[in-house]
Amino acid sequence: MNFRALVTERDTSGEVTSSVQELDDNRLPQGEVTVQVEWAGLNYKDGLCLTGAGGLVRTYPHVAGIDFAGTVSESADSRYGAGDKVILTGWRVGETHWGGYSEKARVDPEWLVPLPDGLGTRDAMVIGTAGLTAMLAIERLERAGLRPESGPVLVTGAAGGVGSIAIMLLAKLGYEAVALSGRTEHAAALTGLGAASILERDAFLAKPDKVLESARYAGAIDNVGGRVLGKLLKQIKYDGHVASIGNAGGIELETTVLPFILRGISLLGIDSVMQPYAARVRAWERIARIFDFGGYAKLVREVELDELPAAAGEILAGRVNGRTLVRVG
Template structure:
């Protein structure tokens, strides 16, 4: 029996387009577990894959979608049985391997994580790669000494998927969150997630630039990069740490050694793609215990496969608030 998938293809002139097609099982790539996909997510990388940006997709036709959740349909691996609910993020699925924008996927069992208790497959994609990355950042910051109650933690790109979930998680864990965004019109939604203050990105960048600025932040989670990351490093308190996990504002980093050698600031890189199994399981467990799905409901938008090409351009333009989740079976 065939299944629906969003097929992304490139023509001889290099134009990339996507369309919903019905495929047969034998079209799926190699793998030892087949999953009936119930929900997938829309992430910045997905926007690149659907538009041909960034060189992420090497072979066409392709099925994008870097994360998904669903139920095991077939398994040749003893860790997963038919009917088990699972989550997949990372491992370049949706980039070099067919991903979640289909009703079915076939993947390597090592890439899967059992759905944690307390989360539905829909909940898992509300969290998705964005939430997993945010929790990995919090875990690393706490490992570097960050503790609740001492001072403010800055979250940049706070209206986006990673930033909004990081804001919600930090608040639930007892941190005082300052949410920085280029879209201050979303301030009320961020306050509802627990942000103690809202900072306009333009105002933040307009402050006088010095090699070291007034120490303000106990720590920070940065999903923007570029000029924003360069400036916030100058404002971190002695012994503080910054988790860097995105580059929506650019890949260049202009800074000096002064924050590092005079204040002992630590810059931590966060990668969610190749994280080992045990780290993923622990992060998902903590998410299930911490994240308030109901409180985040107003920042969730649902769509079917047909709507993804337009949504891809929106997320690349910074026009998506919160999380977009995809229901492949919706037509």
Template sequence: MSFQALVTDRSADGKVSSALQTLTDDRLPQGNVTVDVDWAGLNYKDGLCLTGAGGLVRNYPHVAGIDFAGTVRDSEDSRYKAGDPVVLTGWRVGEAHWGGYAQRARVNADWLVPLPQGLTTRDAMIVGTAGLTAMLAINRLEAAGLKPDAGEVLVTGAAGGVGTVALSLLGKLGYKAVALSGRPEHGDSLKALGADSILPRDEFLAQPDKPLESARWAAAIDNVGGPLLGKLLKQVKYGGAVAAIGNAAGIELNTNVLPFILRAVSLLGIDSVMQPYEARISAWSRISQTLDLAAYGAMVEEIGLDGLPEAAGRILAGQVKGRVLVRTR
């Protein structure tokens, strides 16, 4: 049977481009579960895959899309049967393995998670990799001792996918979240999600740079990396922690040991790609019970498969607010 897919290819001169194609099932990669994809998401990593930036895709032609949700079409694994709703995030799907920017996908059963009760496949992609990562970060921070009465929690890159979901989750869980963003025009939307206050990025970075700065944050979720993370670490309260998620501002970390040896600050790395099954199930379950999807609705944009090339440029340029959902049909 045939299906539509956004196929990304690289020409002989190295130019990467994407176009809709009609494919047949024999073009699908190896795997033991075939899924009819309803929705996929657009993430920063997807932007890299669609444009060829970052060298994430090694083999062309390719179908990108690092997360998707849909219904099992057929399965050779006893854990899944036809008709089961499922969600996939990570495992280098959309990078090394064909992903969700198609009406059909074939994957390893180990990479799937049953759709949590109460969520539709569209809901699952509002959450997506971004929301899963945000929940994993909060779980790690709480395991490190964070409690709602500890003080303010800073969320950097707050207008992006991870940041917006993190703000919503933190607000519902009783935390006082501060949104740090370079896009002040989104301030009202971020407060509506759950941010207690807005801190402009320029104002944050303009503060005097010292080896150890005034302690303000009980914890932080950092989506940016680079100089901002280095400065942030110097402002965390005694015993606090920072969950590091992204590197939109660079992979270099310039800091010193004082926050760690004088304030017992912890830097926690958060990876959503290779998370074990149990951690995924726990995070998805908590998301389904916590995230206010209705309140998040204003932060959702819908596009079709043919809208992905344009949207990829926007997400890499930092021009996407919240989550972009991709309709496959």
């Protein structure tokens, strides 16, 4: 049976373009489980894949979409049967394997997790890779010893998908969440999600640099990297922890050993792509219990498949706040 997909192609000159096409099942990649995709998300990586930036896609034609949710239609694996609701995030799906910008996806069963009780497939993509990553960061910080009574937790890139959800989850869990953003027009929305205070990024970076600065934060979730991460490391309290999850501000890190050897802080790397199954399920079930869909609704917008190329440019330019959902099914 034919299905619609947003197919990304590269011509002989190297130009990358995407268009909605009608395909048949023979075009699907290998995999033991076929999913009728209902909703997908738009993430920074998707913007890279749809524009050809970053070299993430090596083989064309390609179908992007690093996360999606839908219903199993066929399965050769005993873990899933027709009618099961499932979520997929990570595993380089949408990069090296065709992803969720298609009415059908064929994947390995190891890449899927069951939709938690109480969630719909649209709910799952409101959360998406962004929410999963935020929760993985919080859980890693908690395993390192962070508690609400430890002190404020700084979230950088707070207006984006991961950052805004991290603010909400931290607040729901009783933490004092401080939002750092270069887009102060979103301050009211972040306060509505539970941010205790808002810091403007340029003002944060403009303060004179010292080898160590006043210890302000018990922990941090950093989406930015670059200068922002280097700066915040100097402001973490003794025995504090920073979860590094993104590089929107650059992959370079300028720092010294002093925050680590004089204050005993830890820099924790968070990867959601290859996260083991049990950790994914645990994080999804915890998010499902505390996520405030009503409170987050104003930070959600929906697009159709044919609107994705334009939306990809917006997310790469830093003009998207919250979550962008893709109505696929």
